[in-house]
Amino acid sequence: MVPIIQDQNIGIAYLEERFGLQLAEEETFFAEWGENLPELTDLEKQDLDRIKNNFLRLVKYPPLSEETVKLVVLSPLLDLAGFYDEPFFIRSEQSIEISTEDEGKIIRGRIDVLVVQQQLSLLIIGSKKSSWSLLAAIPQALTYMIANPEQNKPVFGLVMNGNDFIFIKLIKNSQLEYALSDQFTLWKRENELYKVLGILKKLSQILS
Template structure:
């Protein structure tokens, strides 16, 4: 009897034990989030300021549910990053399943937004989940990235609850390894939010290479 494990219930310890996933502390492993970032235009910055204003206004009365996070914050970011234009394609609510060798267990879940080319995986979570911390969503995102059928190139992940943002990188060559950026927030200042878009645009450039 195969036991299905929801990806949303995972802990990093499980991924380490079952998939030999290891966090790397090599500073050179994940430089894509901090180097060679493209400059933003004044129009892009003004649009991000508007997105930030919208988000802060809507959260004055209640936490942002997942669908509003996608609508108010994630969708404008993807548009500005060019991911709605060719050659990119977007899929949503994509089912994912990872089988564990020699064991009757599978990890199952649905990716909120999946950028194709098997290299960029995006996850939006409710702002009330885990408070302002995105760490509870990391195992879920990494599990989805482990399901990536391509192994010759690294996969990138992006987690947001609307106000906070983390980027991840996973390599499946040899022992699976991952690293993540520091946590950005639109509540700290405009530059943090601008950097989020710059990083998304940079990852888009790398995917097309």
């Protein structure tokens, strides 16, 4: 029987050893998250202020479930970024498997939200409870991104727990390379959802 490894038991070191994953050192590798972001309208900023206030009000009454985080924060962000419009399709609760050839093991997990265009997986989103650290979500998201069958095209990821957000970029060329954005948080006085939405809108422009 082929051994099954659950994705929550996978760490960065395992992905580096088994798949040759490497962290890209060049700043230009993942310039999409910080350069030439679209300007937000006053109406979009009002919507983002409301999303932040809704979340910060709900987080006072734990536990705040993963489904609530998706409903209150993620869903309106995807809508504002244009991912509910053509040419994109949203798929949720997608199962994935990825095998390691040398040991005959299978990594099994579940993608929370998948943005698809022309049958290509473009944006992979891991949404966690507000009490979860993103340190555990990053290797899970990278596992899903490695499992993406499309070669030589960048795949983008977003891990979030409602109050914190980190973007990921992975490219499969001669080797697997990835990079992370800065971490954005709702615990700052300024609303960092402005930057999160700007990045999502930039990715929607690139991927469409």
